[in-house]
Amino acid sequence: MEELKPSAANSSPLTPLGFLDRAAMVYGDCPSVVYGDRVHTWSETRSRCLRVASALVAEGIRRGDVVSVVAPNVPAMYELHFAVPMSGAILNCINTRLDSRTVSVLLRHAESKLVFVDWQLRPLIVDAISLFPPTNRRPRLILISNDDYHQEEVGGDVRRVEPNTDLSTYEGMVERGDPGFRWIRPESGWSPMVLNYTSGTTTSPKGVVHCHRGLFLVTVDSLLDWAVPKQPVYLWTLPMFHSNGWGFTWGMAAVGGTNICLRKFNASTIFSHIERNGVTHMCAAPVVLNMLSSCGGGDCKTKLKSPVQIITAGSPPPAAVLHRTESLGFIVSHGYGLTETSGVVVSCAWKPQWNSLPADQRAKLKARQGVRTAGFTEVEVVDPKTGIPVNHDGLTLGEVVLRGACVMLGYFKDPTGTAKCMNRTGGWFYTGDVGVMHPDGYLEIKDRSKDVIISGGENLSSVEVESVLYTHPAVKEAAVVARPDEYWGETPCAFLSLKVEEDATGGKLPMEREIMEFCRARMPHYMVPKTIVFKDELPKTSTGKIQKYLLREEATSMGSAKMSRM
Template structure:
């Protein structure tokens, strides 16, 4: 067999963009997108994506340029997951919950050439561009309009080159989309939580996203033509790769602009929804809603982020939701650990089933290996369910690295062949993994990762603050919320602030989900002999305080 070798016919680069072409052929007359009273078929979505890709190219966007999107889950957001890379560009979806300062930092860091802006984010982009240095050319802007949103006078001073539908109309439906020369070419750029001075831009390639999309479908046992409700923001790690996955199986993408329980239940009933992805906080909202009622047909929910409480799982499943639990990060592009269910577990009491389901589980098919290791030696920890170690991964769904950050890339993608996640967990005797803590002190609130360091940095700007440390406090609604421990200056020209005043100070400078929901004043924060604040001590105090029981942010 020595004469056998790879040839052009079997070296075609893997890319999930090809899923759309196939969907247009196989499911051409079937619904692809449903949004209020608008419905598209897969042949229409294919044509619209080609037209947008054509228009993007005509604007001078070249292979490797970054195109950003600020939008909720509306049809344009879905289409741009195909149209942008079909033009050869790199897709960058931005969290619409960020403040203007952070949006400007991400646009500058990514060197974005073109930004698609939802109509309700016009003022946000206007404020973000005001932060641009005078010598920096701002990106071209395209406005995503929406018939479901009443037109309002815009105070925006920025100029929009065109509307999204205008871009569609002007594009060529016969456009030959830009296929990657290599499957390792970058396709998306996503930003994780981080400090403003060092944003972490995660880059994924065509090959990785191709495997991630199929991995997600296979692990969750998704059959052809599901009805998928987009409760998970597509700006959140590209919706865990399901925008491309739904094209692979010809699913119906039910889009919605905003989320609340009555809307979800209405859409489930109207469209016959069979699949949803959501953070644990969404499970809590759905199970506690006064409008909830047992579902006519089961709805499968994939949840990830902070481990869902057993009580939430029990309530959700009593209504007819079938909950699957997994683990992923922006760096993995999809769920790469899942609590694969064993039939014999069905015989256990409900409380024990919920406890088992709350674990993160085992590697998915698309991953090669997963382990929990001693950070110093790199050796596997004991499989006893109690010995802590760092979670490490190896597989095709992992990122290429961090944009403009070779040091950060080398720190987590090590020469040992492992990706070091920075998350702390244990390995149980049955081979199932469970997360116990976040070594980087990332707080997961409502499925959003937020950096405690960034909150602390802002609090240090308060004139009365001496020292501060921010940790996670349990919250029965959001999973976790920020809890700030603050020591004040002994002498000051202004009266000592109250808890409410500290929160208001934060709210004026941070996105609301990052604002501490609890402020604890202490004369002195616990420290090591070298003067480092002992966050683990504060975490125990926050846990002992119990749930903060917030109802909204």
């Protein structure tokens, strides 16, 4: 068989952009994007994307140029996931919650040629570009302005905001673009398609580059792993700038789904859209699960009329939060991925025999990240120094390592950072996450490597302590960090925000000693927080993750272990 070789007929570059062409053919008259009263069909969405792609080429955008987008989950944001790479350019979605100084750094690092900016975020981008040194070329701005005026609905409040007409507009590009444009296919499946900047809590942002092939594979893999049917109704609470919505921007086109776009949301808004639009699927960070399960009054529900599938990923969700969320009628699937993998590559594949277990045990099983998805190659927990796999006993800590087609090409302009995590022992991608491997082969994340607490020589998982704290009926949010200790080296320090209402027993909100007693009854004494700090709110990153490094700094600077309220 040696004479059989790859040819043009069997080796076309893989890309998720082709999903849009198929969606227009198969689901052409079906709704693709819903935003308030606006509804587009898949035929219309494809036409709009081709028009914008052709207009970008007419603007002088060429293959390999970086085009940035700063926008919430509005229709243009969805369309640009296709339109920008269809022009041959590389899509760079920027976190809308960053400050102007950080955005300025990212735009300069990416060398963005053009920036699409939502009308509400225009001041942010203008400020960011004003910080450019005189020698830096400034990108051109395109204003995302969908109508003659904008209607913003948040909590029933509708405001009229007149657009500014001194910039080119997104809709102007749609109008002048060519609907018959032949989109520019990648030269290779390995051609870069997106540039995403991480928003880690402890390190400087890094530019992660993914190729067409990797994004195609992770998209198909995610649909398969989640068992997404044809034509689901998907609610966008996960920001599309967050790893391109974990690949479901392109995935919804593959299955002809309906994208329900939201500029802003709270728990009441989510429940309202679920009922109004018949939502079947959504992705959400653990903080959103906590929001849904803690919601009271308004449109919040005690039980959904129909089940809604949720994928949650990010920091390990406490079992108590999972249990409360599922009691409302949500079916939660827990996954694990990073910006460097674009989407979920480890999921808690559910076993039928687990259905007969008590609810608390089921929640604990779902709190584990699980096993590799069908399209991923390998996941392991290794000794970070030797690269040798640790014992699969559910106890031995090690670094989580990955190997698969959707691992990034590397960090943009950072060969040292790329080599540090990809060119180490064993040919793995080293994640920096600390975890254990259970005897059944299921992975469980225990911490980020910098969040492990070493007390009296024992490695103590802050996540395990947090999971117990979340079971207290009065606790809204919990974060545990290390506090220096002359005798033990480090001891756990818990920062808590409490629910406004009284706890479930009708008594007063708990004090420091009560929290400690609650923990002593549920964990080894060496894991019990030695310090409790109450706060109105815990500090968070722009993506909603608790900023543990700030809490660590606060714990280090404490002069007394006595309780404090802030």
